[in-house]
Amino acid sequence: MDWLALSVTIRLACATTGILFVLGLPLAYWLSRTRWSGRFLVESVVALPLVLPPTVLGFYLLVALGPRSPLGSWIVSLTGQRLPFTFAGMLVGSVLGNVPFAIRPFVAAFSNVDQRIVEASWCLGVSRWATFWRVTIPLAKQGLLAGVILTFAHALGEFGVVLMLGGNIPGVTRTLSISIYDDVQSLNYESATRTSLLLLVVSFVVLCVTQRLTRRGWPA
């Protein structure tokens, strides 16, 4: 087992989940409430990583973030650092690749909150902001948690985007799924088996937890 790869993988999954939670909540809330006719465009962009091969996303990001692109050179002039083949660059790819796994459960969770209960809070003089925290979030909590767990689990197994954008630097960008690939390339099936089993068990447990969470709602 490649312990260094395990630590990189867990750091990557935690950071991805954290960023998507903070950025995803407002976007998902807006998507669940807006009546704008163009919302399907945003929804399609959100769902894109579900069908796009991760290597394609990784390739575009590699080109876009590379030092020859305007975005890439701007980032270099800002931070003095290139993004491709760093942990930060890999994180950008992982965040974008995991957008649907966070946003879609969040949108579903917010959409399931009965709007009349929210309006009841407004009519009691409670501001929209306070209502969001005191009513909407508690009622959507289980669905939000399911989205967080799903994102974390999916980020654990990230391969394509990471390989294209992060490369394979031990301790920096080599994740568990890349370490499995390496093991197989070097015919180290024993190590590949252990790591694969770990990912399989974690994924299964996570899905069991999310299924349980999403089935339980508030009794009427």
Next chain:
Amino acid sequence: MSSFLTAQFELQFAAGALVAPGFTIPDGGFSITAIIGPSGCGKTTLLRCLAGLERPQHGLIQLGDQSWFDAEKRICLSPQERDVGFLFQDYALFPHLTVAANIGFGRSDLPKAARQSEVIQLLERFELKGLANRYPHQVSGGQQQRVALARALIRRPRILLLDEPLAALDTWLRAGIRMELRRLLQTFQIPVLLVTHDPEDALTLADHVVVMNAGRVIQNGAIADVMANPTTLLVSEFFGQRAKPNTPPLAQPTANSAESVQ
């Protein structure tokens, strides 16, 4: 004559339905006004406009000396800024909060001790003692209704809006709860507007009645007067055998079929 509540507005839905009621409530003391009419005539939309949950395009809504909505002056107060208590059809209690927390919800501005004593008072007044720590799904329909009323009235609103307050209850419970409801509401000296499709509710609960059809008010007044002099077939039919139109029925208003947001 100055009136306590003036509602004269127009709301045109994108789908084409128009809700354009006009009526007044003369004074700010206790009275119950029933808003009746066939389903889809805009009764619920009317309440939602008064509460600030829907925004009309034209007209004005005035309570006392305060403008809640004035299309010309571009005034439209948010639900939070209107002194209004709203009882939703299925009560819309907060399922994640206890009965006591539901009732105290709108008074989080008070310090904890003051809020608790307010809540205890209301629990007693609405005969909910002993249920403070239950969750909404653990109490009966009648009790849920009283929790929702207590939750709305803890803020001492200047007007109370009830959307089909009895529709969620079993038929055999309604008669008893109706009398109880009027007795409870009477102790709060504010006008009550009540939307109902049930003539029995209007007859036993209300002092005044506003009859709506296709988004417009077709008759209003003291309930005995409206029953004695129904101006349209619709009104006499609503009250069944109890009233007969003694004037030739007026032409029905041109049907601009209105839908209420249920």
